[in-house]
Amino acid sequence: MDNHGVRIAYGTDMGLVGPTALSLSSAIQSTPDLAKVDILSVSLDSKATDLLRRIADDRGIAIQFHPLKDDAFGSARHKGRHVPKAALARLFLPHLMEGRVLYIDGDTYVRRDLAEVYGISMDGHLIGGVRDSGSLHALHRISRGKTWSHLEETAKIVAPSPVHSYINSGVLLMDCGAIRNEGSLAEGMLKFERAIGYRTVDQDFINELFRGRIKHLNPAWNSSWGRASLQRSWAKDHGCSGAELKEEKDGIYHFHGPLKPWHSLPRDKWKRSIYAVAIYKAALWSFRRRYPEAIFT
Numbered sequence: 001m002d003n004h005g006v007r008i009a010y011g012t013d014m015g016l017v018g019p020t021a022l023s024l025s026s027a028i029q030s031t032p033d034l035a036k037v038d039i040l041s042v043s044l045d046s047k048a049t050d051l052l053r054r055i056a057d058d059r060g061i062a063i064q065f066h067p068l069k070d071d072a073f074g075s076a077r078h079k080g081r082h083v084p085k086a087a088l089a090r091l092f093l094p095h096l097m098e099g100r101v102l103y104i105d106g107d108t109y110v111r112r113d114l115a116e117v118y119g120i121s122m123d124g125h126l127i128g129g130v131r132d133s134g135s136l137h138a139l140h141r142i143s144r145g146k147t148w149s150h151l152e153e154t155a156k157i158v159a160p161s162p163v164h165s166y167i168n169s170g171v172l173l174m175d176c177g178a179i180r181n182e183g184s185l186a187e188g189m190l191k192f193e194r195a196i197g198y199r200t201v202d203q204d205f206i207n208e209l210f211r212g213r214i215k216h217l218n219p220a221w222n223s224s225w226g227r228a229s230l231q232r233s234w235a236k237d238h239g240c241s242g243a244e245l246k247e248e249k250d251g252i253y254h255f256h257g258p259l260k261p262w263h264s265l266p267r268d269k270w271k272r273s274i275y276a277v278a279i280y281k282a283a284l285w286s287f288r289r290r291y292p293e294a295i296f297t
Contacts, residue, residue, distance in 0.1 A: 005036070006034045008102045009093060011105075014048060017295065022287045024055055026108075028056070034061055042072075054291075090174075101174050102171070103172040104170070105171065127179075130216070133168065151163065157211070167216070170254045222254050225276055232247070265277065
């Protein structure tokens, strides 16, 4: 691990600043050796930055804002409310800092000390991430006679690696210095005109850029609605092994997709993820009492 402690980053805009603030608070509470927080701020107003700064200041954590205007992303567009342009902000990280940084999406909740994942060996890889749960589920369904309309498209993105190597971009461990030293890779990360050609924009683009250079992390560190055990089971079906499949407590819940736990949820979503959602809602209640100015849209 970096001798200077754990460094994390978030990318957010006004639409996700409340959930990002809650995630940041959970990261600070869970990580005693957290040294610095970087906020890739896309058109945040002063009230939003004041909230994030107050959360960090309350625990004596250094925080730095990297303001990005909407036009910094060129012709890139939103992919619905749950995939805003701010999702592309993480691609600026190798241009802004040295060493390692753990990028975390705002629709998350941290449950364990982030030093545990921050300090793992990257084995020469440039980024670390968790295999995408949606893709693993789709492959699982194919094995049972179903179809997946995005199979060929996803296979092209990660080729020559297998389809199950495709990762979710919501939690990424990045070696920024190594990325900058990798020829024109860092510059290529900012070619947003390429990113807009992909279905998921940022996630597909990241998988294409780093194919073959990704360290696959245990699903505990990007637990899809608290279902990391299921993710490990699907990964095992595709021959994955080692530390990636070790049974361990969830470290980061990731509430990806259009439904969010700070909103009312349909019954079937509650039933499939009842423990993680209950943990989040309890934390949300406590957080809102402490920071009533936080807005969850």
